[in-house]
Amino acid sequence: MSNRLVNNLVPVISVILGLIVGAIVMLVSGYDPILGYAALWNGIFGDAYTVGETLRQITPYILAGLAVAFAFRTGLFNIGVEGQLIVGWFAAAYVGFAFDLPKVIHLPLAILAAAAAGALWGFIPGYLKARFKVHEVIVTIMMNYVALHTTNALIRTVSDGGDKTGVIQPTASLRSDFLENLTDFSRLHYGIIIALAMVLVVWIILEKTTRGFELKAVGLNHYASDYSGMNVNKNIILAMVISGALAGLGGAMEALGTFEYVSVKGGFTGIGFDGIAVALLGANTPLGVIFGATLFGSLKYGALNMPNQAGIPVEIVSIVIAIIIFFVASGYVIRLFLERFSKKKEAK
Amino acid sequence: MSFLEVLYFLVPAAIFYAAPLIITAIGGVFSERSGVVNIGLEGLMVVGAFVGILFNLTFVQVFGAGTEWWALLAAMIAAALFSLLHAVATVSFRADQVVSGVAINLLAIALCLFLVKMIYGKGQTDFVQERFLRFDIPLVEKIPFIGPMFFQNVYGTSILAIVIAILAWVVLYYTPFGLRLRSVGEHPMAADTMGINVSRMRYIAVMISGGLAGIGGAIYSQSISLDFGHSTINGQGFMALAAMIFGKWHPLGAMGAALFFGFAQALSIVGGSLPIIKEVPSVFLLILPYVLTILALAGFIGKANAPKAIGTPYIKGKR
Secondary structure, eight states: OOHHHHHHHHHHHHHHHHHHHHHHHHHHTTOOHHHHHHHHHHHHHSSHHHHHHHHHHHHHHHHHHHHHHHHHHTTOOOTTHHHHHHHHHHHHHHHHHHOOOOHHHHHHHHHHHHHHHHHHHHHHHHHHHHHHOOOHHHHHHHHHHHHHHHHHHHHHHHTTTOSBOOOOOGGGOOBOHHHHHHTTSOOOBTHHHHHHHHHHHHHHHHHHOHHHHHHHHHHHOHHHHHHTTOOHHHHHHHHHHHHHHHHHHHHHIIIIIISSSOBOOSSOOSHHHHHHHHHHHTTTOHHHHHHHHHHHHHHHHHHTTHHHHHOOOTHHHHHHHHHHHHHHHTHHHHHHHHHHHHHHHHHO | OOHHHHHHHHHHHHHHHHHHHHHHHHHHHHHHHTTOOOTTHHHHHHHHHHHHHHHHHHHHHHHOTTHHHHHHHHHHHHHHHHHHHHHIIIIISOOOHHHHHHHHHHHHHHHHHHHHHHHHSSSSOOOOSSOOOEEOOTTGGGSTTHIIIIISSEEHHHHHHHHHHHHHHHHHHHSHHHHHHHHHHHOHHHHHHTTOOHHHHHHHHHHHHHHHHHHHHHHHIIIIIOSOOTTTTSSHHHHHHHHHHHTTTOHHHHHHHHHHHHHHHHHHHHGGGSTTGGGSOHHHHHHHHHHHHHHHHTTTTOOOOOOTTTTOOOOTTOO
16 A cells, blocks of 8 residues: 555544544443434534534634644644634734724734734744743643733723623624625635635745745754754744744634634633644645644534534534544554555455 | 731642642653653543542442542542553554643543533533531641641641652652653663563553542542533643643652642632732733743753653664
């Protein structure tokens, strides 16, 4: 079996195994897995409205997944996507409701604010990694909590002690009458176009530019990169900044499209952490991220239908997602199995 | 309030909030000293918190007063078994340790909430009747200054935490087992050459970390939150992780760092009734532990050296 085929088979097998484990969990806990998965299916593809909402859910997942994947490709593990997304969400919502500008200026400004906030949140761990050799995983985890508490405090400040900001001006909104009409008044918004455009941008950066080559080279071997005259520290910081900006854009999708405000959060949104799963499943390629985001976004949104239609708690889908990550991460075993399997076939 | 009264009030509260962090952080020390990164501490604490509450609610009629201690035991066993997943993935299946830890966290919270909804039919459990209570330790409580600070109104869990920390220090630094465990984390190939079973040591270390995180979670849920819901263990596990790093992967260091974080938490919760502190916006107290960890890592508070072989699976025969 060719290497490429095996690489593509690992995520597919992981997804199937994850769904099987999910079915077993349902069976053991006394639920009907067929009824459960049917409810999941209807929750994703049931009618125009659910399809619209599913696409809406996929949008931030694409950006979060891209952020993780981009960092991965440059040798960094950005667990801070969650925090970068939260600050981006706040920045976009704040610009959205506090300013009064024509749409051509207001909307791009709000989006840029989100990207800038996310980039700043990515810059800190990037700088610390480059300057002090601090491992980015721990710093980004800590930055997540700093982001959560800081934005909560800021929301209370700008709303005079309330627990959510005002609704953004229509001039900053990504909502679209056209897409809403098309999907039976779901909250589908133009963000999906931005997300797909960013996939293209990231692909171009990584595959077609010198800068992207340098970023990847530094990720693969920073000694070799240093020796060949690349500025390793600059590339590390730049990678985290770009990754953070992508995550911040994910926050803008929630701020300007889905919710049109930002509220005080008791805990994390989970989108950033699911972004890790998306990137892993997509093998850290821009195109793969679209598939990963589509799968996990659909599962997450479709699961909301499971309590109503089948009486099964929504958490079953998070269990399935976690199991899928386990299997993708343990790809070594699946590879081993596939190799044995193909060898046996050849022997026959 | 006089300064002394503030101290008598704050110090026990700090130790009380620190207890789950200390125990979980010590668990982290075991796992990471053996070379396995354990970001899954958060998830393992969630399992412990849930099983603790579940056991407490289910068996309160059987055990009566003291149920909470039996619940600790149950939580320890459950979380140790749960951590086996992390061990299998990272040691045997050579999975990326950070990714596996992330999966542990996702799985733990999803599975526990799933079970809560299945068993109780709602998003969080009822409040437990039996919880950890304060008591005075006879004789020593009469000592001036130290008595009211450390021996009056103490929680059994605070004592447990400190005992575990000292025990862990002795085990890791003064027993053959501890030496082997640390050697596996520093140079697994050398350890393997000396006849130490690297995989087995790592399995044991990860399960110890699971068991301790389970105890930590159950203490938290049975003394602070008193029920279990989606936000019960909101970042406590990551805070413990921070304490472990801040404490430079040393049990007593981790205890010190956890005590400090507990102090910050106590301040942010009870600080509103204290002079001076109530002028400080609570957000600064909330982010203090995290910011301090970042500063500590950046080397402002001394260089922290992680175990050498951390994060890499050991593959026999590979150089």
